[in-house]
Amino acid sequence: MSRATLLVLADGRFPAGGHAHSGGAEAAVKAGLIRGAEGLEAFCRGRLHTVGLVSAALAAAAALGVDPVALDAAADARTPSLALRGASRKLGRQLMRAARATWPSGELDVLAREFPKGAHQPVVLGVTARAAGLGPEDAAYCSVYESVSGPAGATVRLLSLDPFDATGVVARLAPEMDRVVRSAVEAGREAVGGGVDVLPAASGPLLEIGAEVHAAWAVRLFAS
Amino acid sequence: MHLDHDHLHDGPSAVSADAYRPDGRRRALRIGLGGPVGSGKTATVAALCRALRDELALAVVTNDIYTREDAEFLLREAVLPPERITAVETGACPHTAIRDDISANLEAVEDLEDEVGPLDLVLVESGGDNLTATFSKGLVDAQIFVIDVAGGDDIPRKGGPGVTTADLLVVNKTDLAPYVGSDLGRMAADAKAQRAELPVVFQSLRSEAGVTDVAAWVRERLAAWTA
Numbered sequence: 001m002s003r004a005t006l007l008v009l010a011d012g013r014f015p016a017g018g019h020a021h022s023g024g025a026e027a028a029v030k031a032g033l034i035r036g037a038e039g040l041e042a043f044c045r046g047r048l049h050t051v052g053l054v055s056a057a058l059a060a061a062a063a064l065g066v067d068p069v070a071l072d073a074a075a076d077a078r079t080p081s082l083a084l085r086g087a088s089r090k091l092g093r094q095l096m097r098a099a100r101a102t103w104p105s106g107e108l109d110v111l112a113r114e115f116p117k118g119a120h121q122p123v124v125l126g127v128t129a130r131a132a133g134l135g136p137e138d139a140a141y142c143s144v145y146e147s148v149s150g151p152a153g154a155t156v157r158l159l160s161l162d163p164f165d166a167t168g169v170v171a172r173l174a175p176e177m178d179r180v181v182r183s184a185v186e187a188g189r190e191a192v193g194g195g196v197d198v199l200p201a202a203s204g205p206l207l208e209i210g211a212e213v214h215a216a217w218a219v220r221l222f223a224s
Numbered sequence: 225m226h227l228d229h230d231h232l233h234d235g236p237s238a239v240s241a242d243a244y245r246p247d248g249r250r251r252a253l254r255i256g257l258g259g260p261v262g263s264g265k266t267a268t269v270a271a272l273c274r275a276l277r278d279e280l281a282l283a284v285v286t287n288d289i290y291t292r293e294d295a296e297f298l299l300r301e302a303v304l305p306p307e308r309i310t311a312v313e314t315g316a317c318p319h320t321a322i323r324d325d326i327s328a329n330l331e332a333v334e335d336l337e338d339e340v341g342p343l344d345l346v347l348v349e350s351g352g353d354n355l356t357a358t359f360s361k362g363l364v365d366a367q368i369f370v371i372d373v374a375g376g377d378d379i380p381r382k383g384g385p386g387v388t389t390a391d392l393l394v395v396n397k398t399d400l401a402p403y404v405g406s407d408l409g410r411m412a413a414d415a416k417a418q419r420a421e422l423p424v425v426f427q428s429l430r431s432e433a434g435v436t437d438v439a440a441w442v443r444e445r446l447a448a449w450t451a
Contacts, residue, residue: 015325020315094327157316221290223313223328 005132008102010142012149017094021087022154022222023047023147027210029158037165040155044148044173050204052147053180054078055122057199059143060136060188062126066196068111068119074196075120081208083215085120087224093118095125105131140184144177154222245337252283252343253449254333255442256322256359258386259370261352264396264429266294268370269349271435272442273303280344280446283308283336285329289318289351308340318351319358326363333363345446355384366445368438372397377406380414388418392425392441399428 008014025043028034034043054075062071079085096118100108108131111119118124122143129139152166183200190198211224245251257265269284276282284304286294288311295311298304310332314321321329333346348364350357359367369390371379374397380387387393393415401408408426415424425437 013324015327017325017327019317019320019325020313020328022315090328090331093331097327097330154315219291220313221316223315 002133006134006138006141009128009132009134009138010145012146012153014098016098017091018146018150020223021091021150022158022224023150024207024210024214024224025151025154026158026220026222027214028151028206029155030214031210033206034155034159036159037161037169040152040161040166041169041172044151044169045176046204047151047207048144048148048173048176048180050202051207052144053184053200053202055125055147056140056143056181056184057187057191058120058122059126059129059139060185061191061196061199062123063129063134063136063139064126064188064192065130066188066191068123068127069114070196071123071126072115072119074199075123078199078201078203079120079208080203081211083211083224084208086215087211088120088122089115089118090223091118091121092124095121095128099124099128099131103128103131103133107131136185136188137181140181140188141177144180144184148173148177158221245334249342250450252281252333252337252341252346253366253446254346254348254364255445256348256350256364256367257370258322258350258353258357258359258367258390259394260354260372260375263352263370263372263375264394265349265352265370266297267429268368268394268396268427268435268438269347270298270301270303271429272347272439273298275435275439276345276442277304281340281342282345282347283340283343284310285332285336285346285348286311287314287318287321287329287349287351288312289314289316294349294351308336310336314351318353319356322348322350322357322359322363324360326360329363344450345442355379355382355386358385358389365449366391368392368394370394370396373401373406373408373411374404377401377408377411378414380411380418383418387415390422391445392423392438393419394438395424395426397428398426399430 028043034040058071058075096112107127111127126139152170155161156163156166187199259265288294292311298309312328312332337343367390369386
């Protein structure tokens with residue numbers, strides 16, 4: 001694998017639509033669950049070990065060549081909130097566009113044809129990693145990193161949080177991100193022979209509820 | 225000039241500015257409208273829709289920063305049927321959505337063409353922003369920058385990418401000039417200095433001429449696009 005290629009895919013400036021989403025941070029800020037760096041860290045830690053782990057495992061499995069259609073159904077089954085399923089497909093579609101333009105590949109074309117309105121983002125991420133010549137660990141790293149960097153960046157805008165504090169939160173979570181990546185890749189490898197049902201199904205109920213509440217707001221800064 | 229079918233993208237989503245859709249048809253011309261908050265972008269879009277809707281198949285994408293107000297204004301004014309107006313959410317950063325990461329806007333444009341097409345023209349209205357906001361060439365074929373006389377008659381002199389490089393500069397609300405002490409002659413001279421040969425339109429949507437000049441410019445762009 002090329003470490004430089006990994007940085008291209010992991011870069012927050014990679015034009016795949018993430019800037020318009022807060023990863024649930026906007027709803028959590030409104031609910032008073034995030035008031036500063038401490039609350040942000042707790043929020044990100046919860047997200048990392050639930051939806052972060054699930055997304056990373058899906059991405060790793062897709063990068064290992066597990067059937068993306070089955071993985072997409074597995075992602076649906078692990079995402080109770082309709083709003084979050086919608087956001088994930090929207091981000092998957094946007095990543096698909098950027099990925100096809102950046103690393104043209106037959107597998108991406110097939111997946112785009114199968115899901116013209118978007119497959120789940122982690123599945124597209126895994127197939128993108130394959131197209132870019134990256135491996136399951138790389139895909140999982142991208143996934144866990146964006147699962148915490150997204151809310152951290154959004155909170156800087158939402159609370160005018162000191163950007164150095166927000167970056168410190170993400171940096172402190174790095175060792176935990178390493179551990180989650182190891183679990184996710186292990187689960188992805190098991191799914192190669194054992195099917196998608198062996199993938200983790202951890203869930204953060206408040207994220208799901210918050211996403212539904214957020215989707216009904218008339219005024220909001222972020223799409224999710 | 226763009227015809228190169230060997231490079232047509234296979235599948236449902238074309239990439240960025242491809243002039244041809246996956247089905248081989250030429251896509252609609254896309255014109256972006258940007259400019260500061262309150263300068264009259266939405267009012268100009270509404271007037272353009274009224275002026276052009278009987279002769280062209282058109283649709284609108286709005287980029288609201290934190291509400292759906294612009295889309296709702298257009299719906300309330302009934303300038304187009306609701307299925308021809310789409311709102312994109314921009315995550316507190318309107319210029320990102322039209323310049324740095326255009327994916328959500330591209331999707332909105334393509335979905336409109338899929339659902340209510342074929343279309344001749346799609347207007348993409350940016351959320352109100354600052355003087356540096358410009359549209360990516362991957363998203364639009366031409367852009368209009370809308371400022372107004374009440375925002376200060378020194379804006380053309382200040383320049384910036386919007387004023388300097390937009391394909392058309394619109395100085396709006398000229399009817400207010402006497403009330404806010406803006407010197408239209410000075411604005412015209414400054415704009416000329418910043419933009420050389422690029423066109424500038426002074427308009428008041430409250431006057432009888434209304435959006436006529438801008439509509440004429442849009443027709444010219446469309447004629448060039450389909451030529």
